[in-house]
Amino acid sequence: MTAAKPLRADAQRNRQALISKAREIFDAGDFDLRFDDFARLAGVGIGTLYRHFPTREALAEAVYHGEIAALCDRARQLQATLPAEKALATFLRGMVSHMDAHQGLARTFATLMATRSDALAEGSQALEQTVTDLVAAAVRNGSVRDDVGAGAVMMALHGIGAARDRPGWRAQADGVITLLLDGLRRPSSGERESEDVSTSS
Template identity: 80%
Template sequence: MTADKPLRADAQRKREALLATARKVAAAGEFFDLRFDDFASLAGVGTGTLYRHFPTREALAEAVYRGEVATLCDRARHLQATRPAAEALATFLRGMVDHMDTHQGLARTLATLWADHSSALAEGSQALEQAVTDLVAAAVKAGTVRDDVDAGAVMMALHGIGAAYDRPRWRAEADDVITLVLDGLRRPRSEG
């Protein structure tokens, strides 16, 4: 299916139903427990519709991933436009931990599907890094964040948080890491 031609309203609704079903199944950690055709019946569409929109399980997972990344990037832009720079950055980073916590099953599903390093995964990572870069740059410009640490270090901390999801106290420790990152980014007050 090409991205050039807009979908009819009914086709778009069916595509969204498939994506919503895939997100729900992946979040429950059951993405591999179903036959691929089962996604169609769970979404209330025909198998022809499934294959027309997503010819493979990987294509469906990639579309879910792209949607998640787009949502996160939109959130970063919204925060940057509506909040003071330091608050926007802190809110986004804490929201990323919330997102990781809520979507652990989806993250594991995607990691399993793309063990061979998909280009979609790389593109998504670049888009998220750009969103974080923009938030950090705005906070640096506002004078609230140090200018000697770049967004790559923040992304590394986020990747580390995500990779450690199986720790018993993951959520509390993840929140602590974000606090450490934010404290480390804070521009020191000049002594008078």
């Protein structure tokens, strides 16, 4: 398959301006804005908008890809600078902070999910691979148990996101992450011996 032709510098700037403005609009929860108005607010022409993004869904998908790429980059930075278990914990707590700070975006992405967007599926796979890498690194250094996979962590994150309209959501979400991290932690030898004694008695 022939690779897509790289965009000219001005075309790339226009595309990025549209994505940046759309991110602001979606984050503010302004779902009633006419699609054509995205062009005006981004400072580009209507033709430029439709050339890059023929539909609102296509623009939302581009915003979503950018968010996922930023989260994955953040995970790689954490892995490069922190012990594995600290990188995992910091990333998961950061995910909750991101959901809290960008609730409008979360609702936009939930709308994408309802349309069974391929972009959302690809983004979810990329995010799950990132979590898989974080968990695997913590398993290798012995800080995380090896009988719980990244799928369980993703289920917890999806559940946290789905419950974001609950009263007191942020405190409860932080509590779920604490429970998750406690559950993932590999018991010390002393704790394992205590568990063995309790099981046998």
